[in-house]
Amino acid sequence: MKHNVALQFEDGVTRIIQCDAHEPVCDAAYRARINIPLDCRDGACGTCKSHCESGTYTLGAYIEDALAGDEAASGYVLTCQMRVTSDCVIRIPVTSDACKVEVAEYEGRLAQIVRDSPTTMSFSLETAQPLSFLPGQYVNLKVPASEAARSYSFSSAPERAKLSFLIRDVPNGAMSAFMRQQAKPGDVMTFTGPYGSFYLRPVVRPVLMLAGGTGLAPFLSMLTWLNAHPCAHPIRLAYGVNTVADLVELSALDTLKAELPDFDYVTCVADRDSDHPRLGYVTDHLQPTDLHDGNVDVYVCGPPPMVDGIRQWMSGAGVIPANFHFEKFSSTAQGQAA
Numbered sequence: 039m040k041h042n043v044a045l046q047f048e049d050g051v052t053r054i055i056q057c058d059a060h061e062p063v064c065d066a067a068y069r070a071r072i073n074i075p076l077d078c079r080d081g082a083c084g085t086c087k088s089h090c091e092s093g094t095y096t097l098g099a100y101i102e103d104a105l106a107g108d109e110a111a112s113g114y115v116l117t118c119q120m121r122v123t124s125d126c127v128i129r130i131p132v133t134s135d136a137c138k139v140e141v142a143e144y145e146g147r148l149a150q151i152v153r154d155s156p157t158t159m160s161f162s163l164e165t166a167q168p169l170s171f172l173p174g175q176y177v178n179l180k181v182p183a184s185e186a187a188r189s190y191s192f193s194s195a196p197e198r199a200k201l202s203f204l205i206r207d208v209p210n211g212a213m214s215a216f217m218r219q220q221a222k223p224g225d226v227m228t229f230t231g232p233y234g235s236f237y238l239r240p241v242v243r244p245v246l247m248l249a250g251g252t253g254l255a256p257f258l259s260m261l262t263w264l265n266a267h268p269c270a271h272p273i274r275l276a277y278g279v280n281t282v283a284d285l286v287e288l289s290a291l292d293t294l295k296a297e298l299p300d301f302d303y304v305t306c307v308a309d310r311d312s313d314h315p316r317l318g319y320v321t322d323h324l325q326p327t328d329l330h331d332g333n334v335d336v337y338v339c340g341p342p343p344m345v346d347g348i349r350q351w352m353s354g355a356g357v358i359p360a361n362f363h364f365e366k367f368s369s370t371a372q373g374q375a376a
C-alpha cells in the first residue's frame with residue numbers, strides 16, 4: 039500500500055512523494071530524485087535524522103547513538119530506517135538545494151475568473167493531474183508574458199483537479215492587471231511549488247484561525263480539507279477586513295459552518311464608519327472561550343502589522359497558545375504569501 043509523504047525542507051519547499059509501506063522513506067525519496075542526507079544507511083550514524091510532524095510509522099532498527107530514546111519519543115525518525123503506515127509530514131533539516139530537489143513546474147488552464155468584490159478577485163486553474171500539497175501552502179505563479187511571479191495561497195483543498203486562489207486587486211499589481219484586463223478562460227499559466235510551512239497540523243486540540251483580508255485563502259483550504267477529514271475539536275475563525283467591500287467568500291464559510299460539526303466564524307471590519315455589526319480588529323471580537331486558557335493551536339495569516347499585533351495582544355492577555363503558526367504577506371510587493 040502506498041502513502042503520501044510530504045517532505046518539508048528548511049527553506050519551505052515541500053515535495054510529496056509516494057512511499058510503499060515496506061520501503062524506507064529515503065529509498066522512496068531517492069526514486070523521486072530527492073537525495074536526503076545519508077551516510078551509513080544502517081541506523082548507526084544519525085545523519086538522516088528528521089522530524090515526523092504527523093502520521094504513523096515504525097522506526098525500524100537503529101542504535102541509541104543514532105537516535106536517543108527521548109528523540110524517538112518526541113517524533114524524531116531516521117529516514118533510512120522508518121517505514122510509514124499512513125500519510126506523513128516529515129521535516130528534513132536541510133534546504134531543498136542540499137537534497138538536489140529540482141523545482142517542480144506545473145501548468146494549469148484558467149478555468150474561471152470571478153470578481154468577488156471591488157477589491158478582491160478569485161480564479162481557478164485546471165491541471166492535468168490533481169496536485170498534492172498541504173492545506174495552507176502556496177505556489178509561485180508566473181504572470182503570463184512577463185518575468186514577474188506572485189505567491190498565492192491555495193484557497194482550495196489538496197488533491198482536486200481545480201486549484202483556486204483569492205487575490206486582492208492591487209491597482210498597479212502585475213497579476214491584478216493581468217486578471218483584470220487580459221485573462222480569459224483557457225489561458226495557460228505556469229507555477230512552481232508547493233511551498234510554505236504555514237499548513238494545518240494534526241488537529242489535537244481546539245483551533246483558532248485569524249485571517250486578515252485575502253489571508254482568508256489558506257483557511258478556506260484548511261477548512262475544506264477538514265470538512266472531508268472531520269476532527270473532534272472546535273474550530274473558530276475570526277476574519278477581519280478593512281472595509282465591508284473586502285468581505286468575500288461568506289457563502290462558502292456559511293456552507294462550511296453548516297457542514298463542519300463544530301466550526302463557527304465571525305467577521306469584523308476595521309473601518310469605524312462602517313455599519314457592519316462588528317467594528318475593529320479580530321482581537322476585539324475574540325471570546326475568552328476561544329482561547330481555551332492557552333490549550334489552543336493558533337493560526338494567523340494577514341499583513342505583518344496584523345500578525346505582530348495579534349502576537350502582542352496574546353502576550354498582553356497572558357495567553358501562551360500551545361502553538362502559534364503564522365504567515366505574513368504583503369499584497370503589493372510580493373503577492374499573497376510570504
Ligand code: FES
Pocket residue numbers: 075076077078079080081082083084085086087104116117118119
Ligand atoms: Fe546513518 Fe540513517 S544514514 S542513521
